[in-house]
Amino acid sequence: MAISHTLRLWHLTSLDAPTVSVTWLLAFAWAGHVSLPLWLPCTLALATWAVYIGDRLLDARPAPSAASLQPRNLRPRHHFHWRFRRFFIPLSAASAVAAILLARHFMLPDARTRNTVLACAALAYFTSVHHPSRLISRFRIPKELLVAVLFTFTCIAPTWFRMASGQMGQLSLLAPALAFITLAWLNCHAIEVWESQSTGSSPEIRRLALIFATFGLLAAAASFSQPRSALLLVSAAASAMLLVLLESLRTRLDATTLRATADLVLLTPLALLVLR
Secondary structure, eight states, X not given: OHHHHHHHHHHHTTOHHXXXXXXXXXHHHHHTTOOOOTHHHHHHHHHHHHHHHHHHHHHHSOOSSTTXXXXXXXXXXXXXXXXXXXXXXXXXXXXXXXXXXXXXHHOOHHHHHHHHHHHHHHHHHHHHHHOOOHHHHHTOOOHHHHHHHHHHHHHHHHHHTTSOSSTTTGGGGHHHHHHHHHHHHHHHHHHHHHHHOOSSOOHHHHHHHHHHHHHHHHHHHHTTTSHHHHHHHHHHHHHHHHHHHHHHHGGGSOHHHHHXXXXXXXXXXXXXXXXX
C-alpha cells in the first residue's frame, strides 16, 4: 500500500518526468563514456519539472468559453495540480529560475545557442497544444511525437555534443537515440490509448511494443562491438516488454497507478548505471 501511494504521489506531483529525464541523461553519458558535471542533471531536473507543471496547469485551467476547441478530458494529475496551484505555480517558477541561473553560470556559449533552439521548439509545442487559435490548431504537430523528440533530444544532447564525431563517437549512439525517441513515443501513445479506452485490451499497443522490443534486441546484437550502446538498446527493449506486461494488467489498476507505472517502466536504464 505504501509503495502504491508513493508511486501515485510521484506521478501526481510531476516528479516522474524529471526522474526519467535524469535517468536517461546519465544512461546516455554512461554509454558514451562521458562524465557530466553535476550541474547538468540538476538543471535538467529543474527545467523538466517546471515544464511539466506548467503543461498540466495549462491543461487544467478553466476553458475560455463553452465553445472551447479542445476537449477537456482532465485526468487526476490535472485536478491535483489545479487544486494545489498556489503551491505549484511558485514551485514551477522557482525551478525555472534556478535552471536558468545554473545554465547561465555554467553553460558554454555554444551550448546556450543549441538550448535556445530547443527552447524555441518547446515554445512552439506549448503554442500548438494550448493556443486557442484555429489557424494554429490546423498545423498542430502530433503531441506524442513532438514530446518524444524534444524529451529524448534534451536527454541525449549533453552527451552527444561532448563526444567525438565519427564511427567510434557520436555514431555509436545513433541507434540508441532513435530507439529511445521511439520508446518515448510508444509510452506517450500507450498512455493516450489507455486513458481514452478505460476497458478492454489494446492489441495495437501490445503489437507495437513487441515489434519495438524485437528490433531493439536485433539492433543490440548488431552493436556487439559497442557493448554499452548494445546494453542501452537492451534496456529500451526491456521497457517495451514491460509495457506489454502492463497492457495485460492495466484493467486491474486504477488510472493514476497505471499512468505512474507507465513512466516507471522507463527507468530500466538505471540498471546500467550500477555498471559504472
